[in-house]
Amino acid sequence: MRRLNWERVASILLLSPAVMAIAIFVYGFIGWTAYASLTKWDKLLPDFTLVGLSNYQKLFANQRFQIDLRNTVVFTALFLISCLILGFLLALLLDQRIRGEGFFRGIYLFPMSISFIVTGVVWRWLLNPGSAELGSTGINLLFDTVGLGFLKTGWYTDPKIGIMAVAIAATWQMSGYTMAMFLAGLRAIHDELREAARVDGASEFQIVRHVLFPLLQPVTLSAVIVLGHMSLKIYDLIVSMTGPGIGFATDVPAYFMWDTTFRGNHFARGAGIAIVLLIMVAVLIVPYLVHSTRTEAEL
Amino acid sequence: MTTQARETPRSMKPPLRWQRVALYAVLIGFAIAYLMPVYVLLVTGMKSFAEVSLYRMWHLPQGLHFDSYAKAWFGSKAEGFRGLNGNFMNSVYLTVPATIISAMWGSINGYILAKWKFRGSDVLFPLLLFGMFIPYQSILIPLVQTLQKITPFGVKFYGSIPGLILAHVIYGIPITTLIFRNYYANVPTELIEAAKIDGANIFGIYRRVLFPLSLPGFVVVMIWQFTSIWNDFLFAATITSNPANQPITVGLNNLAGSYIVEWNVQMAGALIAALPTLLVYIFLGRFFMRGLMAGSLKG
Numbered sequence: 011m012r013r014l015n016w017e018r019v020a021s022i023l024l025l026s027p028a029v030m031a032i033a034i035f036v037y038g039f040i041g042w043t044a045y046a047s048l049t050k051w052d053k054l055l056p057d058f059t060l061v062g063l064s065n066y067q068k069l070f071a072n073q074r075f076q077i078d079l080r081n082t083v084v085f086t087a088l089f090l091i092s093c094l095i096l097g098f099l100l101a102l103l104l105d106q107r108i109r110g111e112g113f114f115r116g117i118y119l120f121p122m123s124i125s126f127i128v129t130g131v132v133w134r135w136l137l138n139p140g141s142a143e144l145g146s147t148g149i150n151l152l153f154d155t156v157g158l159g160f161l162k163t164g165w166y167t168d169p170k171i172g173i174m175a176v177a178i179a180a181t182w183q184m185s186g187y188t189m190a191m192f193l194a195g196l197r198a199i200h201d202e203l204r205e206a207a208r209v210d211g212a213s214e215f216q217i218v219r220h221v222l223f224p225l226l227q228p229v230t231l232s233a234v235i236v237l238g239h240m241s242l243k244i245y246d247l248i249v250s251m252t253g254p255g256i257g258f259a260t261d262v263p264a265y266f267m268w269d270t271t272f273r274g275n276h277f278a279r280g281a282g283i284a285i286v287l288l289i290m291v292a293v294l295i296v297p298y299l300v301h302s303t304r305t306e307a308e309l
Numbered sequence: 310m311t312t313q314a315r316e317t318p319r320s321m322k323p324p325l326r327w328q329r330v331a332l333y334a335v336l337i338g339f340a341i342a343y344l345m346p347v348y349v350l351l352v353t354g355m356k357s358f359a360e361v362s363l364y365r366m367w368h369l370p371q372g373l374h375f376d377s378y379a380k381a382w383f384g385s386k387a388e389g390f391r392g393l394n395g396n397f398m399n400s401v402y403l404t405v406p407a408t409i410i411s412a413m414w415g416s417i418n419g420y421i422l423a424k425w426k427f428r429g430s431d432v433l434f435p436l437l438l439f440g441m442f443i444p445y446q447s448i449l450i451p452l453v454q455t456l457q458k459i460t461p462f463g464v465k466f467y468g469s470i471p472g473l474i475l476a477h478v479i480y481g482i483p484i485t486t487l488i489f490r491n492y493y494a495n496v497p498t499e500l501i502e503a504a505k506i507d508g509a510n511i512f513g514i515y516r517r518v519l520f521p522l523s524l525p526g527f528v529v530v531m532i533w534q535f536t537s538i539w540n541d542f543l544f545a546a547t548i549t550s551n552p553a554n555q556p557i558t559v560g561l562n563n564l565a566g567s568y569i570v571e572w573n574v575q576m577a578g579a580l581i582a583a584l585p586t587l588l589v590y591i592f593l594g595r596f597f598m599r600g601l602m603a604g605s606l607k608g
Binding site: 014017019020021022024025026029030031032034035036037039040042043048051055100103104106108111114116117118119120123124125126127128130131132133134135136138140144145146147148151152155180184186190205235239242245249267268271272277280281283284285287288292293295296299300303 | 332333335336339340343344345346349350363364365367385403407414417419421422425427431433434435437438439440442443444445446447448449451452453454455480482483486492510511512533536537540541542543546547558560561566572575576578579582583586587589591594596598601
């Protein structure tokens with residue numbers, strides 16, 4: 011019994027550096043940021059005079075921030091929908107006993123191993139529309155060559171669809187990951203279920219709709235959580251691909267935060283944006299975390 | 310044909326030949342689309358400066374030229390821009406120690422959380438995990454302030470590689486702990502009990518039972534950490550402002566954002582920046598997948 015006790019103490023001691031690091035660097039720092047967002051700190055030198063929630067009031071009245079929030083919603087919707095559809099489609103196709111499945115899977119998945127900065131640099135040139143005088147470049151040039159010239163657009167240089175262009179690059183990078191998740195989900199579904207449905211006379215489409223869809227719901231939820239929190243935080247891709255764009259057409263809260271904090275020295279405002287971002291992510295993540303760790307504990 | 314392995318004699322329609330052809334055609338079509346950016350990346354980097362033109366972006370190179378790579382790597386004194394060689398080495402000095410330290414630390418945390426559960430550890434775990442989902446903007450201001458203040462043994466943390474190592478190791482705790490915890494949870498408790506009967510204590514069990522079984526866990530965690538630290542941009546751009554200390558992602562972004570750098574040099578730079586993680590993915594892709602799945606909380 012005594013031996014057990016010192017080992018208890020030792021186990022807690024072994025874990026405590028990590029617990030302390032997270033307590034300080036995650037929770038302590040979040041608290042610090044939240045506090046800074048309530049102050050007058052507007053230049054390099056800290057000024058911790060409290061001003062209540064007025065920074066948030068000003069923030070939500072700020073036109074750039076309103077555009078950013080709208081961009082985030084549009085980007086998240088496009089990114090999620092295209093990743094889910096493409097990912098599910100590719101997984102379904104790859105689940106048909108494909109020869110060279112590993113080869114195809116590797117090709118769809120590799121973009122996720124490279125950094126958003128690389129993706130941004132490459133896609134900035136691919137989606138560079140060129141000009142009317144000198145001719146098209148990138149994808150537009152490709153469209154011209156194969157006779158699909160009517161599909162040409164200004165991509166990220168067009169303020170109306172700029173954020174869509176960023177979503178295309180992000181989808182290229184993350185749809186393979188979504189495919190991998192769905193494929194793992196499909197592989198976990200027993201063949202007998204499909205067979206039973208076939209025996210009952212279900213068409214292949216009905217099997218997908220009424221057998222696979224419901225069974226893939228947990229995987230879909232995981233994919234939505236992972237992709238959703240990534241898209242709320244998207245920053246690197248914006249930096250390397252477009253920057254904030256004309257009239258903030260491709261600006262997002264994470265970019266605004268960095269810009270206003272570390273270039274403009276508006277620390278209190280930057281802290282406020284950071285906290286809004288954190289709340290958006292927490293709304294998505296916390297229920298999922300609580301749910302998945304609780305169901306695990308029941309097992 | 311192997312494709313019929315799933316079909317039972319009872320299923321009515323044998324798969325039609327043209328359906329298989331169409332299936333492969335669609336898969337190949339998608340593969341070409343996913344590889345398109347890589348094609349542009351490769352051919353542009355290999356073109357000579359004379360044949361590089363945005364309007365001939367899709368053309369094959371006329372010979373093999375490595376001038377773009379040389380220029381991206383060494384920079385150009387005449388044109389006044391830095392090459393990526395220094396940034397590449399900075400990334401190596403950052404990624405290698407940070408990956409090793411966080412893997413070791415995660416292994417210990419995972420061991421305690423999997424095999425030495427205590428009251429409250431089920432609450433502690435999700436609190437720890439939350440740290441990997443937060444937008445790092447919400448800790449960035451305090452992190453910079455703190456790093457500016459701490460200079461243990463005269464080592465400057467702000468603006469330096471040690472500061473970046475610290476940040477990546479600390480914010481890597483949740484994911485490395487999660488992967489190791491799930492990995493160790495699958496080690497049968499009987500093995501632990503047997504070692505206890507043999508007189509092993511908390512350290513002995515780790516050293517003689519778990520650590521020798523840990524190699525696959527270490528591979529997954531190290532691939533994960535290597536990839537995410539190599540690809541990180543936010544910490545790198547915030548903590549290191551001196552170009553001599555910046556990792557490759559920041560170096561590439563500066564290179565690509567400069568108007569004096571030709572786009573073929575930018576493309577060559579992008580490939581240089583992507584190469585290490587790409588190679589890891591190509592040679593250790595199977596483990597990469599496991600890390601991804603762990604990242605979505607499914608152990």
